[in-house]
Amino acid sequence: MSMASDLYHDMVVENEYGNYYDQFERSHLAYQGYIYMEGWWERIFENKVVVARKDYPAFGIKKGEKHRFIKTKYIEAETGRSSWEVEREPLNKVANEEDRDIAKEYYQ
Numbered sequence: 001m002s003m004a005s006d007l008y009h010d011m012v013v014e015n016e017y018g019n020y021y022d023q024f025e026r027s028h029l030a031y032q033g034y035i036y037m038e039g040w041w042e043r044i045f046e047n048k049v050v051v052a053r054k055d056y057p058a059f060g061i062k063k064g065e066k067h068r069f070i071k072t073k074y075i076e077a078e079t080g081r082s083s084w085e086v087e088r089e090p091l092n093k094v095a096n097e098e099d100r101d102i103a104k105e106y107y108q
Helices: 003-013 027-032 097-107
Strands: 035-037 040-051 066-076 082-090
Antiparallel strands (some): 040 066
16 A cells, blocks of 8 residues: 555544444454445455456457556455455546547547
């Protein structure tokens, strides 16, 4: 984690009202960088820009394109069951044709 996120994390975990996360199951995960959201603890382990070595049709990414690779771990608070999620987001994602035309005009 970065220094800014460490400071934010310390501020949320250790505030003047005591430990905020003590009210949740598996509160020790807060000290390992996890954030509690609706019954799940989550933490992003990787968030980086990479070049695709192959096509990823599910994400709309072709071989050789740069994209953002995000790997997140989820832990269910009640049972401790964990799962991993991998997301790939194209860097050139544009919402619709109109936005694409505006972007072309802006960058020319």
